[in-house]
Amino acid sequence: MNQPRPASCDRFDRQAAHYDTHAALQRAVAWRLAHYAAGLPLLPGPRADLGAGSGLVGLALRQQAPGLELLQLDGSAALLRRNPLLAPDRYRLWDLDLGLPPELNHCSLITSSFALQWLQDPATRLRDWAAALAPGGWLALAVPVAGSFPQWQQAADQARVPCTARRLPEADTLIGAAASTLALGCLRRLVFSVRYGPGGRAFLRQLRRLGAGHSDQASLSTAQWRRLLAHWPPGDAVSWHVLLLVGQRPERLAP
Numbered sequence: 558m559n560q561p562r563p564a565s566c567d568r569f570d571r572q573a574a575h576y577d578t579h580a581a582l583q584r585a586v587a588w589r590l591a592h593y594a595a596g597l598p599l600l601p602g603p604r605a606d607l608g609a610g611s612g613l614v615g616l617a618l619r620q621q622a623p624g625l626e627l628l629q630l631d632g633s634a635a636l637l638r639r640n641p642l643l644a645p646d647r648y649r650l651w652d653l654d655l656g657l658p659p660e661l662n663h664c665s666l667i668t669s670s671f672a673l674q675w676l677q678d679p680a681t682r683l684r685d686w687a688a689a690l691a692p693g694g695w696l697a698l699a700v701p702v703a704g705s706f707p708q709w710q711q712a713a714d715q716a717r718v719p720c721t722a723r724r725l726p727e728a729d730t731l732i733g734a735a736a737s738t739l740a741l742g743c744l745r746r747l748v749f750s751v752r753y754g755p756g757g758r759a760f761l762r763q764l765r766r767l768g769a770g771h772s773d774q775a776s777l778s779t780a781q782w783r784r785l786l787a788h789w790p791p792g793d794a795v796s797w798h799v800l801l802l803v804g805q806r807p808e809r810l811a812p
């Protein structure tokens with residue numbers, strides 16, 4: 558039943574042992590997402606965390622709403638192995654670029670945090686996730702969006718090298734995709750200013766340790782990296798722009 562590992566998860570597999578140590582922002586966002594999910598009036602039906610990784614959302618939800626368990630679905634076998642929420646019928650190794658597994662039709666709750674941006678077509682996948690909800694089902698999503706890492710863009714502009722940060726989805730595109738099927742409740746555009754240390758190097762190292770250092774753009778030469786780092790703006794923080802969205806599939810679907 559399980560799918561082969563998606564190529565996009567290779568680095569997450571390799572860095573799985575370090576993920577929890579370096580995922581402070583992901584843990585904080587997972588807690589906040591779980592806070593919203595914990596208060597939802599859920600109908601019976603499948604509940605899943607998509608791109609669950611080591612289980613940060615499920616663990617936060619277990620603390621805030623004991624008894625609310627989520628299927629742990631991810632493409633990284635190594636991260637799933639480190640996930641304390643695994644039970645034989647409660648996890649799925651699956652490539653989300655292929656859509657959702659059949660058992661997630663008519664879900665009562667789908668959560669996903671910091672995973673959608675890794676998929677090839679985030680807006681289409683988000684539309685599919687919304688469509689997989691049962692009438693009355695809920696989606697609770699957190700995802701980093703375009704506008705993140707302005708310090709990296711500024712350094713690249715000043716160093717006259719391309720900014721090779723992974724392209725992140727536009728918040729407005731994702732909001733439009735979700736709103737085509739869901740009634741949106743909570744909608745927040747959050748900015749987290751995370752301190753990594755001066756100069757950009759510590760931030761880039763942290764991304765690599767998370768397994769999140771790979772980009773969809775051609776890498777810089779060594780000389781270009783040096784120029785980039787030499788032009789990194791002063792200060793030791795890097796900003797993440799995160800879209801947090803909770804929506805419900807209407808009980809009565811439009812004809």
Ligand SMILES: C[S@@+](CC[C@H](N)C(=O)[O-])C[C@H]1O[C@@H](n2cnc3c(N)ncnc32)[C@H](O)[C@@H]1O
Pocket residue numbers: 563565566569580583584587607608609610611612613614630631632633636651652653654669670671672675676769
């Ligand atoms: C930054 S981690 C976030 C994990 C977790 N949701 C959290 O908040 O800590 C991104 C997750 O997306 C998963 N992922 C990336 N591409 C995927 C794909 N095509 N199919 C399934 N999972 C994928 C990775 O394996 C990884 O666990």
